[in-house]
Each structure stands twice: as structure tokens, then as C-alpha cells.
Amino acid sequence: MEKMHSVCLAFSAAAFLAVAPPVMAQGNDLSVGRKMLVEDNPGELWIDQGKDLFYQKRGPKNVSLEQCDFGMGPGKLEGAAARLPRYFADTDRVEDLESRLLTCMTSLQGFERNALIKQAIGRPRTKGSDMEALALFVTSKSNGMKVNVTLSHQKEYDAYKAGEYIFYRRSGQTDFGCVQCHGEPDKRIRLQDLLHMTNKAGAQEVASTWPAYRGAHYIVRTMQWRLNDCVWQMRLPDLKYGTDYSIALTTFLNHRGNDAVMNVPGFKR
Amino acid sequence: MADPMKIRATLQGDTADVRILMRHPMETGTRKTSSGVVPLHFIQSVIVQHNGKTVLDAQWSQAISQNPFLGVRVKGAKSGDKISVTWTDNKGDKRTDEVAVAAGS
Amino acid sequence: MKKTWLKWSVYAAVGLIAAGCASYPDRATTQQLAEKMVFDAFSASPEHMKRLVQDRSQQICSKIGDEKLTQAEAAEVVKLARASIKYPASGKLVGDWKTGDKLAHNGAGDRIRNGKVENRKENGALCQNCHALAPGEINVGNVGPSLTGYGKQRGNSEAIAKYTYEKIYNAWVYFPCSNMPRLGATGHLTPEQITHMVAFMIDPQSPINK
Numbered sequence: 237m238e239k240m241h242s243v244c245l246a247f248s249a250a251a252f253l254a255v256a257p258p259v260m261a262q263g264n265d266l267s268v269g270r271k272m273l274v275e276d277n278p279g280e281l282w283i284d285q286g287k288d289l290f291y292q293k294r295g296p297k298n299v300s301l302e303q304c305d306f307g308m309g310p311g312k313l314e315g316a317a318a319r320l321p322r323y324f325a326d327t328d329r330v331e332d333l334e335s336r337l338l339t340c341m342t343s344l345q346g347f348e349r350n351a352l353i354k355q356a357i358g359r360p361r362t363k364g365s366d367m368e369a370l371a372l373f374v375t376s377k378s379n380g381m382k383v384n385v386t387l388s389h390q391k392e393y394d395a396y397k398a399g400e401y402i403f404y405r406r407s408g409q410t411d412f413g414c415v416q417c418h419g420e421p422d423k424r425i426r427l428q429d430l431l432h433m434t435n436k437a438g439a440q441e442v443a444s445t446w447p448a449y450r451g452a453h454y455i456v457r458t459m460q461w462r463l464n465d466c467v468w469q470m471r472l473p474d475l476k477y478g479t480d481y482s483i484a485l486t487t488f489l490n491h492r493g494n495d496a497v498m499n500v501p502g503f504k505r
Numbered sequence: 506m507a508d509p510m511k512i513r514a515t516l517q518g519d520t521a522d523v524r525i526l527m528r529h530p531m532e533t534g535t536r537k538t539s540s541g542v543v544p545l546h547f548i549q550s551v552i553v554q555h556n557g558k559t560v561l562d563a564q565w566s567q568a569i570s571q572n573p574f575l576g577v578r579v580k581g582a583k584s585g586d587k588i589s590v591t592w593t594d595n596k597g598d599k600r601t602d603e604v605a606v607a608a609g610s
Numbered sequence: 611m612k613k614t615w616l617k618w619s620v621y622a623a624v625g626l627i628a629a630g631c632a633s634y635p636d637r638a639t640t641q642q643l644a645e646k647m648v649f650d651a652f653s654a655s656p657e658h659m660k661r662l663v664q665d666r667s668q669q670i671c672s673k674i675g676d677e678k679l680t681q682a683e684a685a686e687v688v689k690l691a692r693a694s695i696k697y698p699a700s701g702k703l704v705g706d707w708k709t710g711d712k713l714a715h716n717g718a719g720d721r722i723r724n725g726k727v728e729n730r731k732e733n734g735a736l737c738q739n740c741h742a743l744a745p746g747e748i749n750v751g752n753v754g755p756s757l758t759g760y761g762k763q764r765g766n767s768e769a770i771a772k773y774t775y776e777k778i779y780n781a782w783v784y785f786p787c788s789n790m791p792r793l794g795a796t797g798h799l800t801p802e803q804i805t806h807m808v809a810f811m812i813d814p815q816s817p818i819n820k
Contacts, residue, residue: 278572280511281528361530361571390632397635398644400675405648406668408661409720409796413672416789417753425739425751434675454571471798472661473654473722481651484644 266427270503279372279449279501282364282456286373289366295345304340306333306374313377315384318498321487323389330395332486333371334460335478353477357461360453368456372447378498383443385491392487395480399488402481403433412470414485428505433489443493445502452505459486507592507600514579514588516609521582523553525575525590527600533567547595548573554589555579584608637674658722666690671787679787687786691795694780698801703775703808704766710810711817713803714738720798733798735778735807736791744817754790761812761819774808 290301306316307324321332327339334356341347358364387393406413417425418433432438450457463482464475475482508528514521527548534545545567553561553575560579579588589603635643648662664672667690670683679687697703716734720727737743740753764770776783779794779801793799799807810816 276524276526276574276576278526278528278574281508281526281572284509388632393632393634394640394643397640398647401640401644402648404672404674405644405664406672407664409793409798410791411668411671411796412791420753423751423753425753426749427751430753467652468721468723471720471722473652473658474725476651476653479647479651481647484647 273451274503277449277501277503278454279447279456279503282369282372282449282501283376285363286369286371286376289370290373295341295347297344297346299344301337301340301344301370303344304336306336313374315378315381317375318378318381318383319385321385321392321395321483321490323391328391329480330389330391330483330487332459332478332483333374334367334458335483337367337370337374338478356477357458357464358455360450360455362455364455368447368458368461371458372456372501375447375498375500379500381498383440383490383494383496383498385443385487385494387491395484395487396491397488398480399484399486402485403488408471410469410471414466433492436492439489439492440496441493443490444496444498445500445504447500448502448504450504456501457504507598510590510592510600510602512588512590512602512604514582514604514606516582516584516606518609519581519583521555521579521586521588521606523577523579523588525553525577527573527575527592529571529573529592529594531567531569531571531573545595548592549595550593551575552591553577553579554587554591555582556587557589582606653725654722655725658725667782667787667792671782673787684786687782691780691782691786691792694792694795695776695783696779696794696801697775698805703768703771703805704812705802705805705807705809707806707809707813707816710735710806710808713799713806714743714810732800732803735793735799735803737807740790745820757811757818759819761814761816764812766812766814770812771808774811775804778804778807 293300303310305311305324305326306313307319307322308314308316317333320336321330323330324336324339326343329335331339338349338352338356341352342349352367355365356367358368387396403414406416410416415434417423417430418438421432421435421438423430423432431441433442446459446462447456449455460477460482463485464477467473467475510528511526512523514523516522529548530546531548532543532546534542536543547567547569548565551561551563551565552559561577563575565573575590582588584606586606587603588606589601591599591601593599649659652659652662654661667687670679670687673679713732713735714737717736717739718728719730719733719736722728737757738747738750740751742750742752742756742758745758760774761770773784778799780792781788781790782792782795791798794801794804811818813819
């Protein structure tokens with residue numbers, strides 16, 4: 237009886253060891269699979285979609301987006317996305333890539349702003365929105381270049397500090413600010429790794445991997461979408477599209493992510 | 506209707522490492538939306554040819570995910586060889602794209 | 611000629627001064643700017659907008675960067691937290707662990723899309739998102755400490771039941787400004803739901819303690 241008891245104990249100890257406690261994604265089979273997904277990313281198929289939309293004459297004014305100024309002068313795409321968000325004199329505000337696209341699509345092409353916003357976030361499993369494809373195309377023109385968000389205009393300084401404030405601002409029934417999930421290393425929600433955004437490497441990943449292919453949705457997603465989805469989980473109300481709130485957060489994170497090498501589309505779960 | 510594929514073929518020694526990204530809904534026929542069940546729509550066959558000779562002939566099912574990826578390693582390839590990929594789906598839609606094998610680095 | 615030169619150098623000086631004046635806003639200005647951004651950013655009914663209004667404890671606990679929580683602030687948060695605790699009408703703090711198990715794995719509830727709150731029978735307790743639960747479960751987070759063996763380690767006395775209930779109701783009683791949501795105090799979970807969570811934590815039959 238005693239012998240059987242110690243055998244049982246040994247067996248259950250071995251069983252416990254065999255069924256290991258939840259492991260971190262880094263350095264195990266999950267990370268191998270994830271690396272493979274990044275290397276062959278279906279999101280790349282959206283780049284040409286965006287390119288076609290960019291050069292096509294569209295909207296009531298029937299013009300392309302070639303004269304759009306993304307911060308380096310009209311029509312200059314290479315490296316422009318890596319410097320966003322930044323201040324634009326024509327709108328007198330700090331704009332991220334998506335708000336800049338909205339500005340150009342309304343002022344140059346004559347589209348109606350609210351109509352664009354309504355379509356800006358695509359439904360999963362579809363071709364996605366024009367905005368998603370365009371944002372990816374324009375950002376891909378910065379691939380291989382370093383993130384370089386500078387602060388020189390007062391509104392850029394304001395956006396950075398406001399974004400930082402918002403990052404730490406706790407509210408709602410979850411008592412969550414961004415920092416509750418993104419303030420420590422090696423954390424995850426269920427099996428989804430959380431970027432440590434108060435750390436240089438984490439901020440660099442944020443700044444260099446959007447827009448990204450969202451595997452579970454089979455579609456390319458943008459930073460505006462990502463922020464919208466975060467506040468949804470935080471039990472906050474619907475985040476409007478292209479808000480100063482979102483641009484401030486993006487300015488804060490991207491500036492912190494300076495010197496990361498742009499590499500889009502990223503790949504998210 | 507069929508969207509272009511993205512194909513990369515890089516020489517590694519005497520083997521071409523071919524990586525293919527396809528754009529296709531790959532509907533299983535069991536997904537429900539508010540307007541009912543989405544009908545079956547998936548790539549049924551994939552053929553990969555090397556300089557006109559078939560090197561892979563695959564029969565796929567609806568179990569494969571949307572926007573599938575296929576990796577193939579083709580032995581006996583040389584730089585400049587033609588790799589062509591054709592998929593056909595259950596609705597009879599077809600798409601062929603080809604690429605030249607690039608020298609490895 | 612001299613006048614033009616003077617005019618342009620004044621312009622240049624003004625330009626330099628204007629450019630050089632750009633700098634980080636101080637904390638008070640930042641707060642003002644950011645709070646305005648917050649309240650302009652959401653599309654919501656007045657009822658839902660309340661979710662963005664910070665209570666006193668949240669204001670204290672929104673420290674930026676390396677800002678430290680003072681002893682006085684911590685004490686205030688603890689005091690407010692203790693005052694918030696409500697116990698179930700029945701007085702019974704330990705419910706049914708099977709119900710608690712289901713709730714622990716339920717990450718849904720009270721999320722808003724297109725102005726509407728999601729249609730769920732009840733709010734989930736969200737535990738699995740951040741905590742390891744039963745031994746061997748893989749799909750669990752690590753934002754919070756592991757709860758595996760919680761009851762095994764602490765027993766299931768009345769004192770432990772009370773502590774566990776209070777911790778789930780308002781974690782900030784025991785750890786001011788903890789990352790853990792004040793599930794009961796904010797109304798995300800009802801007192802009755804929390805009794806099932808307590809059972810899930812301390813009942814010897816619960817999978818957590820196997």
C-alpha cells in the first residue's frame with residue numbers, strides 16, 4: 237500500500253512537470269510559427285491595392301493623391317510616414333497618417349469627410365477599406381527607413397505630453413489606462429503577448445509595424461483601428477476616427493519609438 | 506475577379522525556395538452571417554510549374570484559411586528559371602502568376 | 611537700405627524667439643489639453659460618457675511615468691476603497707465554484723459598439739485574461755499573479771473568504787492603485803457573482819486547487 241502510494245506520488249509529480257505552466261511565447265514553438273507568419277504576410281497583397289487607389293483619379297474633383305503633402309512636400313512619399321504624426325500648417329494641427337489621408341482625400345479629391353470616416357474601417361474577411369490599403373501603401377514607402385518623429389512646433393510638444401498623460405489615464409469600470417497592460421515586460425493577455433510600450437524596444441515595435449495584417453480578421457488594420465479596439469476592451473465608448481486623442485497617443489508612442497526600422501505590413505494575431 | 510498572387514522564388518544552392526501568397530476568401534460553407542450561410546468558395550487545385558513542367562499538383566479543401574500561403578522547394582532550379590503558379594477554385598475561377606527564380610544572396 | 615536691414619533682422623529675431631519658445635507644456639497645461647482631448651474623442655450618450663469621468667481614486671492612481679504615490683495618497687485610496695465594499699444581501703460570501711469557474715473564463719460584458727452595450731446575460735469576471743487558474747491551463751494570461759492553488763495555500767476559513775471577497779470587490783483596499791480592476795466597486799460584477807468567484811478560489815473541489 238505504501239509502495240503504491242509513493243509510485244502514485246512520483247507519477248503525479250512527473251505528470252505535473254510534463255504539463256508545464258503556461259510558457260512565454262518567446263523561445264518556444266509559438267514564436268517559430270509567428271516568425272513564419274511575419275516572413276510571408278498576406279498583408280503585402282494590399283500594397284498594390286493601395287497603390288492603385290493612390291494613383292487613380294478619384295472623387296468629385298477627379299484627381300489622384302499625387303499632390304498630397306505628407307510632410308515632405310507634395311508627392312514625396314519616401315520616408316514621409318516615418319515622420320508622422322507631425323504638425324501641418326494647412327490644417328493647423330498635428331496629424332497622423334490617416335488624418336492626413338482624410339485631409340487630402342477631402343481637399344484634393346473632394347470626398348465628403350464623414351462618408352470617408354464611415355468606410356474607413358473595413359469588415360473582417362473582406363477586401364477592406366480604401367483607407368486601410370492607402371495607409372499601408374504610403375507607409376510601405378518608408379520601409380527600411382528609421383522612425384523619425386521630431387518635436388519642434390508647440391502643438392507637437394503638446395501632442396506628445398497629452399499622449400503621455402492619456403497613456404497613464406485610468407478610467408471606466410476596468411480602471412485601465414494603457415499602462416495597465418503595456419507597462420511591464422513579458423506580459424500577455426491569455427496567449428496574446430503585450431508590447432511593453434514604456435520601454436524603447438516596445439515603443440519601437442509600435443512605431444514600425446503598423447498598418448498590419450490582422451490574421452484573425454484576414455484584413456489589414458491600422459493604428460486608428462487598433463486604438464478603437466483597445467478602448468472597446470477597456471469598456472470605454474466608441475472612439476471617433478482621427479481624433480486629437482488618438483493622434484496624441486500615436487505621437488507619444490512613435491516619438492518614443494524613434495530609430496526603429498519601418499517594416500510594414502506587420503503581422504498581428 | 507481573381508486577385509494577383511505574390512510569388513518570391515529565391516535560389517538556395519540548387520533549390521528554389523518558392524513562397525506564394527494568394528488572396529482568396531476560402532469560405533468553408535458553414536459560416537453564418539446575418540444574411541444566411543455564406544456559400545462554399547475555396548481553391549480546389551494548385552499547380553506549380555518549373556519551366557513548364559508540373560512539380561506540384563495539390564488538391565485543397567475548404568479547411569485551408571483565407572488568404573493562403575504556400576511554400577514549395579523546387580530542386581534542380583537555376584537563376585532565371587520560370588516558376589508559374591495556377592489556382593482554380595470551386596466556382597471555376599482561375600488565376601495564374603509567374604516569376605523568375607532570383608539568385609540567392 | 612539700413613531701415614530694411616533693421617526690419618528684417620527684427621523679423622528674424624522674432625522668428626527665432628517664436629521658434630525657440632516651443633517646449634513641453636507643464637503638467638497643469640498638459641492635463642487641461644489632454645482632458646479636453648478625452649472628452650472630445652468619443653461618440654457616446656451622456657450616460658456612456660460618464661465612463662470617461664475619473665473618480666477621485668482613479669485621479670490619484672493615474673501617475674505618469676516615474677511619479678510616485680505618496681503615503682497620504684495611498685492611505686486615501688485605501689480609505690475610499692474600504693468604504694466602497696458592499697456585501698451580498700444574504701451575508702453568505704461563498705457561492706458556487708462551478709458558476710465561478712464559468713465566470714472566470716468569461717471575458718465579455720459591458721463593451722460598447724456603435725453606441726450599444728453588447729447583449730450578454732451578465733458580465734464576465736475576466737480572470738483568465740490576466741491570471742493563471744487551474745493547473746495545466748495554457749490559454750491564460752500573466753498580467754496578474756498566478757491563482758493556481760490559491761485555496762490550497764490559504765485554506766477556506768471565514769477570514770480567507772472575507773479577504774478574497776474584498777480583494778475581488780475592490781483590490782485597492784489591499785493594494786492601492788493595483789493594476790487589477792475594482793470589479794465590484796465599479797459595478798462590473800455584482801456581489802452575488804463575486805461570491806461564486808470566492809468559491810472558485812477557495813473551495814477544495816475547485817479546479818484551481820487540484
